Amino acid sequence: MSFEVIPAVDMRNGKCVQLVQGVPGSEMVSIDDPVAVAKDWVSQGAKTLHLIDLDGAIDGKRNNAQIIEKIVEECKPLGVEIQVGGGIRSFENAADLLKLGVDRVILSTAAMNNPQLIKELADAFGSKHINVALDSKNGKVSIEGWQKQSEFTAVEMGIKFEELGAGSILFTNIDSEGLLQGVNTTPTEELVNSVGIPVIASGGVTKLDDLIALKKTGAKAVVVGSALYTGKFTLPEAINIISENL
Template identity: 80%
Template structure:
């Protein structure tokens, strides 16, 4: 499978936003119509959309669920894969999204607190539809909208979730997330080497060279947010640079 550039559509209070370090009130970008934003990314060549309900992640309440439903209904016919995270706290939450037509749910806090949830969902819907987010700060996984720190490392939990049936992992390096200062590829490379399932990377992408660096870690894809929204490069430029890199 070729390396993929996945644009982020992060939602808070009904708007498409980009936060610095996930902190509410730090918006770099705030756009009124997330549905239009999602459709625009697809029209520009996105093959996958990364939808995050930040209200759900931070507060545990999925206020943006109606917007996600609209994006699924309007973008799925365009042939795009949709992955959704933020505030998925139970089997019922995840099942509802998958039955709605979401291709892949992203579990974070719920998976760390109840690892068997991953096994249950994989058994019911298939491993390929279950992704576990490993958000790392200073080498340890953060949960509950990055407000609390666990004692687990990404490598430790990545292997555990692979055994439980997760079909892929989303690794976010919080230490670089939203700072627009470039990527640190070492933690991503360590995780990629420790598991046999795809790893999607996130955090710190600022320029086109960062995309190449992440591709060369062996990650299957990279989620890009602020760099696209602030015009550091276009989605077409990102796709082209990846296609040109044959190493």
């Protein structure tokens, strides 16, 4: 795929929210209707939607499952791809979403705790449908909604999960996430150069120049949340700046 700007629809307690560095209670944005938000992004030109169940990521309970199902039902016919993460802790969780029509499931905690699960899912559904989220803080991968830290680097785990059959990686630099202070491209570039599968970047995008900088790392896409929701730039502006810098 060509470089793509993917809007995030993060859900907590049934609302579309944006948290600061994933901390519950730090909502800088809270919108009552995530389905309407998702449809609005599609109307503005989104080709992919990034749906995260924060209740699932933080508490392990997929409380927003019905909302995600509704978004898939209403947005898939509009021609967009949908990737979903947050609280996918088992083969059955992932299988249910893929059978629902989700294009990619995003696994983080479950992948780190049971790497073999990635191979099982890739074998069953195909690598292109399996994404592993590597969320890095101070150089190490974090899990359980960023509440716990592993001993492994994103590069180490990226290589491992590619070998196990992951079709892509979502890389979030937690050190930059939600702060609206710009991106640090070095960790993303290191990961891109270490694996052969697509890397989707996330974390810290504040201005249009950040999108161009991340594109130059070799990443295949970038997920944008806070910058869009707080009006730093619009999705059409983001799409245009990328098309102008092919």
